[in-house]
Amino acid sequence: MSPKNKTKSREELLEQKRIAERLRYERLKKDPKKKEELREKERRKYQMEKEKGTRKLDKDMNRREHNARLEKTNMKNIVDTPNTKLQKMGDVPETRKEVVKKAIFSEILNEQLKENYAQLKTFKEKQIFGKVMSGTIVNKYKLWRNKESAISYKRIQKSARQSTLVPTAQTRLGCITSQSIKTVRKFYETDDNSRIGAGKRECITRNVVKNKKEVPSVEKFTWNFSETGHGKGAPDWVGTTCKRSADAVIAAGDDIDSLKSFVEIIQQRCPRIIIFTIDDEDI
Known part of the structure; x- marks a missing residue:
């Protein structure tokens, strides 16, 4: 029967x-x-x-x-969402089989994608695979779930919403030991490596001991420099000034007949230049 x-x-x-x-x-x-x-x-x-x-x-x-x-x-x-459509289809016996068929198809597709992803070797291939499988629709509707007679999509928490198909950046934080971290911190805390302390050029190493250059009780440094030379060039500014001063005196009609008169004229015209004369007797 x-x-x-x-x-x-x-x-x-x-x-x-x-x-x-x-x-x-x-x-x-x-x-x-x-x-x-x-x-x-x-x-x-x-x-x-x-x-x-x-x-x-x-x-x-x-x-x-x-x-x-x-x-x-x-x-x-009102336009039904995919969740509402599946719930309505799951409540009717005629359409319930179609819903189950689609759920089985999605589960098989998900397992196949995971298997293909596990066979990828390089990180570049995993990135391309993740970009192909990602999108706004995938982010909105995550996975299938059973709810009484209906099979619908479910929104889950953000921590569990991270897809296993999308590769994540790998770090070496787990491989770095605490001793290595202490060594690096100690290295950067020294004066010659610190950004706010003395530089490497301000330190002296003697017998594998590094010491910083310090001059105690010094408040001000001065530096005076003049390049020596010959002729009328700019570096020989003392000789040029003396010669031009003597030429100006001769051009005005005066005469310089001895070294003594030359020194007197230069002392009058250029009081900041100090000239010492040495006679043959003093040599």
């Missing part, structure tokens, strides 16, 4: 009827001729209801009837 069919509840029968009616309308809309006949039939039905007074216009409705009509219209315009 064939097994008896299970008695369906009133809700299941109504849902089955709604699905069948929806599928019938979809088939009619695909045929242009039947679609036009359906529109004409709906127009005639609207005119008959309007003549009988069973269909009210907006201007003839009270506030309660108008709000009920708006609520019904808004419910029709």
Whole structure:
């Protein structure tokens, strides 16, 4: 004997009827001729209801009837999310098999992707694989879950939401010992390596001991430098100044007949230049 069919509840029968009616309308809309006949039939039905007074216009409705009509219209315009669609499909026996089939397909695909990812060798290949499998839709709907009779998507916590297919940056923090960290810190705390302390050029190493150059009780350093040379060039500024001063005296009509007169003229014109004379007797 064939097994008896299970008695369906009133809700299941109504849902089955709604699905069948929806599928019938979809088939009619695909045929242009039947679609036009359906529109004409709906127009005639609207005119008959309007003549009988069973269909009210907006201007003839009270506030309660108008709000009920708006609520019904808004419910029709709501687009179901994938989660809601799967829940509705899972509640109907006719479509429940299709939902289970899709869930099995997604599970098989997920296992195959994990197996392919495990066979990748280089980090570059893993990066390319992660970019191909990532996207806004994958981030929004993460995985399948069982909820009573429905199979739907689930949003999970951020810590568990990290995909195992996307490679993460690898660090060596676990390989560095505490002794190595102490050695590095001690190295940078010394004066010759510190950014705010003395530099390497300010230290002297003697017998494998490094000491910093320090001059105690010094408040100010000065440095005077003049390059020596010969001729009229800029470096020999003392000789050039003396010669030009002597030339100016001769050009004015005076005469320099001895070394003594030359020293006197230079001392008068350039008091900051000090000249010492050494005679032959002193040599």
